[in-house]
Amino acid sequence: MTGPVAASVLDVREAARLRDALDATGPIGATFRQLASVLDVAPPRVQETLERWERDGSVHRLGRGLWVLRAYATLEDREDFVEPTAFDERFLEENGVAIGRYSGPITFRSNETLPVHRWWPYVQGYSAEFVRGVLAAQGVAAGAVVLDPFAGSGTTLVEARRAGAAAIGVELLAPAVLAARVKTTFELDPGRLERRAASVARSALRRRPAGLPFLRETRRQFTPDALAELLRLRDALPPEGEASADAVRLAFGRILIPSSRLHRSPCLGYRRGDADDDATPGGRFLAAIGTMAEDLRALGGEADRWGPPARVVRGDARVLDVPPGSVDLVLTSPPYVNGMDYVMNYKVDLAWLGYAGSYAELRRLRGAEVACDNLPRRETAGYLGFASAPDPWLGEILRRIDRNVRRKGTYRRNDMHAVVHRYFADLLPVLRRARDALRPGGTFVLVVGDSLLAGAYVPGDLLLARIAARQGLEIVSVDVARRRRSGQRRSFELRESVVTLRRPVS
Numbered sequence: 393m394t395g396p397v398a399a400s401v402l403d404v405r406e407a408a409r410l411r412d413a414l415d416a417t418g419p420i421g422a423t424f425r426q427l428a429s430v431l432d433v434a435p436p437r438v439q440e441t442l443e444r445w446e447r448d449g450s451v452h453r454l455g456r457g458l459w460v461l462r463a464y465a466t467l468e469d470r471e472d473f474v475e476p477t478a479f480d481e482r483f484l485e486e487n488g489v490a491i492g493r494y495s496g497p498i499t500f501r502s503n504e505t506l507p508v509h510r511w512w513p514y515v516q517g518y519s520a521e522f523v524r525g526v527l528a529a530q531g532v533a534a535g536a537v538v539l540d541p542f543a544g545s546g547t548t549l550v551e552a553r554r555a556g557a558a559a560i561g562v563e564l565l566a567p568a569v570l571a572a573r574v575k576t577t578f579e580l581d582p583g584r585l586e587r588r589a590a591s592v593a594r595s596a597l598r599r600r601p602a603g604l605p606f607l608r609e610t611r612r613q614f615t616p617d618a619l620a621e622l623l624r625l626r627d628a629l630p631p632e633g634e635a636s637a638d639a640v641r642l643a644f645g646r647i648l649i650p651s652s653r654l655h656r657s658p659c660l661g662y663r664r665g666d667a668d669d670d671a672t673p674g675g676r677f678l679a680a681i682g683t684m685a686e687d688l689r690a691l692g693g694e695a696d697r698w699g700p701p702a703r704v705v706r707g708d709a710r711v712l713d714v715p716p717g718s719v720d721l722v723l724t725s726p727p728y729v730n731g732m733d734y735v736m737n738y739k740v741d742l743a744w745l746g747y748a749g750s751y752a753e754l755r756r757l758r759g760a761e762v763a764c765d766n767l768p769r770r771e772t773a774g775y776l777g778f779a780s781a782p783d784p785w786l787g788e789i790l791r792r793i794d795r796n797v798r799r800k801g802t803y804r805r806n807d808m809h810a811v812v813h814r815y816f817a818d819l820l821p822v823l824r825r826a827r828d829a830l831r832p833g834g835t836f837v838l839v840v841g842d843s844l845l846a847g848a849y850v851p852g853d854l855l856l857a858r859i860a861a862r863q864g865l866e867i868v869s870v871d872v873a874r875r876r877r878s879g880q881r882r883s884f885e886l887r888e889s890v891v892t893l894r895r896p897v898s
């Protein structure tokens with residue numbers, strides 16, 4: 393007989409051990425392969441047993457292939473789980489602020505069709521409409537100073553400058569810094585930009601494709617034709633520094649992912665199926681330049697309202713250096729708890745634009761990022777304890793994460809609580825420096841998300857508000873702007889909030 397042989401389910405003793413092993417993973421759960429390795433049996437046998445149990449309802453499959461006992465299918469009813477609403481109630485009791493709502497678009501998506509903002513789509517950014525609303529509500533006008541310590545692609549800076557303010561931004565990720573610089577250089581002459589881009593395109597045609605960027609997967613990431621054309625364009629780019637040269641480089645950076653087999657959703661990964669269109673890299677590049685020129689021409693009509701040229705600093709927000717009392721509004725969105733590894737997500741842009749020349753350099757850049765899940769283990773060594781957590785709630789939450797991870801025995805990383813600890817420790821100096829930079833009475837608005845980690849809820853918005861309050865800022869409001877789903881438990885609703893703080897007048 394031929395054909396696939398069905399895997400046999402586990403025998404009674406093995407099944408009992410499987411149930412115990414799964415129980416030990418608690419709310420975190422495990423994949424069938426992890427469980428098979430604990431039991432030391434063939435993975436298909438564990439898989440088949442779990443699927444049988446799923447049919448009788450005794451186990452539950454979470455998102456991307458994690459199994460949990462039915463008792464952990466939903467966290468909300470469990471005694472050992474502290475729900476978001478419980479934190480909200482405690483926040484009202486202890487901090488005197490009830491959670492409100494913000495309505496209006498908050499994600500970057502609505503920027504994708506907006507002049508200037510569309511020059512560099514940044515999934516991690518927020519909406520220009522939201523920024524305009526905050527600027528208007530805070531009465532930001534000519535002469536005001538606006539600071540964004542995690543400036544990203546410069547959404548705050550573009551809108552602050554358009555409103556007449558002096559805009560200052562700090563950002564670590566070089567391609568985002570380039571985007572923010574170019575997008576805030578409203579004086580750029582569109583004709584000059586088009587001429588410069590045309591000369592790059594002509595010069596690229598005459599070149600032979602030269603060395604590949606250092607990324608090991610480059611040949612897999614592009615078709616041979618697209619790769620050859622991109623290499624020629626890259627080698628024809630002018631060096632960074634002058635405004636039209638920077639803009640041409642940004643247009644090139646902007647077409648890298650659309651010209652590849654990759655996409656961001658929001659993390660970088662291989663696309664399934666073909667590209668949306670069959671444009672060549674050269675065609676995309678000139679189209680991007682055309683869009684920029686069109687927007688610059690339209691922008692020129694409001695030149696009398698622009699604030700002074702924005703200051704965009706490539707650097708680490710934790711060592712932000714802005715004169716004390718000089719800023720009217722800090723408006724920002726930091727990375728989220730256990731959120732994205734920006735360096736790895738933008739490694740293609742970093743490599744092709746020449747901002748990183750090796751994996752060692754990528755790792756070094758990552759070392760300066762606000763802590764995320766990919767943080768090297770040595771970077772969490774100082775954060776394994778609980779006592780130094782900058783807020784008592786955080787101490788409790790860190791213990792809960794640690795307990796769940798220990799109970800499971802193996803987890804993605806057994807220092808998960810220390811990653812979370814380090815995240816808040818990284819944001820602490822930013823909160824302090826932003827407080828000092830604000831004038832008395834000045835406002836600090838943060839857009840931030842929460843997280844569910846190792847079966848424990850982490851209210852990132854409330855924790856940051858409380859930590860800021862301990863640094864002498866007043867909590868004005870916390871407004872939920874949208875619900876979102878992330879991570880393994882897609883059924884669990886996370887949120888993104890607008891936290892508004894104020895530096896007291898005296």
Ligand SMILES: C[S@@+](CC[C@H](N)C(=O)[O-])C[C@H]1O[C@@H](n2cnc3c(N)ncnc32)[C@H](O)[C@@H]1O
Pocket residue numbers: 514516517518519541542543544545546547548562563564565568707708709710724725726727728734760761762
């Ligand atoms: C949520 S995004 C901000 C997006 C921005 N509001 C926009 O609309 O484009 C957070 C940013 O923080 C940056 N970042 C991470 N660690 C940083 C650090 N230590 N200093 C400065 N920026 C950092 C990331 O590169 C990312 O661009």
